[in-house]
Amino acid sequence: MKRRMIYWAATLGIVGVAMAAWTMTARAGYESAEYEVIESDGNIEIREYPDLMLAATDSKMDSQGRDGSFMRLFRYISGANQDDQKIAMTTPVFMEGEIGKSDVSMGFVMPKEVAAQGVPEPKGEGVEIRKREGGRFAVIRFPGRLDTQLAKQQETKLRKWMEARGLSGAAKAEAAGYDPPFTPAPLRRNEVLIRLTDAENLEAATVRETKTDG
Numbered sequence: 001m002k003r004r005m006i007y008w009a010a011t012l013g014i015v016g017v018a019m020a021a022w023t024m025t026a027r028a029g030y031e032s033a034e035y036e037v038i039e040s041d042g043n044i045e046i047r048e049y050p051d052l053m054l055a056a057t058d059s060k061m062d063s064q065g066r067d068g069s070f071m072r073l074f075r076y077i078s079g080a081n082q083d084d085q086k087i088a089m090t091t092p093v094f095m096e097g098e099i100g101k102s103d104v105s106m107g108f109v110m111p112k113e114v115a116a117q118g119v120p121e122p123k124g125e126g127v128e129i130r131k132r133e134g135g136r137f138a139v140i141r142f143p144g145r146l147d148t149q150l151a152k153q154q155e156t157k158l159r160k161w162m163e164a165r166g167l168s169g170a171a172k173a174e175a176a177g178y179d180p181p182f183t184p185a186p187l188r189r190n191e192v193l194i195r196l197t198d199a200e201n202l203e204a205a206t207v208r209e210t211k212t213d214g
Contacts, residue, residue: 030089030090030091031088032090032091032092033052033092033109034050034112035047035048035049035050036048038136043140043141043142044138044139044140044161045139046137046138046196047136047137047139047193048134048136049132049134050134051131052109052110052131052132052134053109053110053114053119053129053131053132054094054107054108054110054130054132055073055076055077055110055122055127056105056106056108056128056129056130057069057072057105057106057107057127057128058103058105059095059104059105059106069106070093070106072127073106073108076127077108080123080127081121081122081123082120082121082122083120087110087120088111090108090109090110090111091109091178092177093106093107093108093177094106094107094132094175094176095107095174095175095176095177096172096174097172098148098151107132135195135196136195136196137194137195138158138169138194139158139191139194140155140157140158140161140191140192141189141190142154142191142192143185143186143187143190144185144186144188144190145185146175146177146188150190151173151175151190151192154192155173155192155194158173158192158194167196167198168197169194169195169196170194170197173192173193174194175190175192175193176192177189177190177191178190178191
């Protein structure tokens with residue numbers, strides 16, 4: 001009996017390691033939106049993002065785009081655009097609004113090369129090209145299947161962290177997902193991002209990071 005338990009524990013451990021390795025390999029195959037880490041505290045970071053170009057659509061359901069929003073964006077990058085151009089998938093998928101509620105905007109980040117050359121206009125309705133303004137963001141990273149409850153819990157943690165450091169941010173948060181829908185929940189990379197809004201606070205964050213490095 002003990003040997004059987006050891007066998008199953010070892011098997012589950014091997015499977016877990018293999019799945020984690022597969023997830024990391026899958027992520028590495030995609031270009032990811034660039035950012036600079038200004039400050040790091042466990043699973044929370046302050047990041048500086050450049051301007052990003054997004055192909056975006058409005059979602060009425062959830063982070064998986066089960067209302068067809070994900071497929072609208074996927075068709076766009078598969079060639080449903082004015083140049084009939086195939087565009088590489090990137091990470092993360094950004095979401096603005098309350099996940100699981102109405103009026104959520106889902107956006108695919110355009111690869112740097114495509115953004116530099118000019119993003120092709122979508123064919124038909126439902127997809128538009130938007131500019132995501134760069135800036136400084138407070139970001140919390142966490143696993144799990146992204147839904148309204150989980151996103152709210154993590155946003156609350158992030159705002160408490162910001163408050164303790166005298167940082168103020170936008171009223172609305174963003175969410176970001178890095179993995180395809182079939183990725184097991186414990187291996188997913190999700191994030192909640194809050195744009196920092198006070199120039200004084202942005203400077204303070206930079207000063208703290210400089211003191212830490214020094």
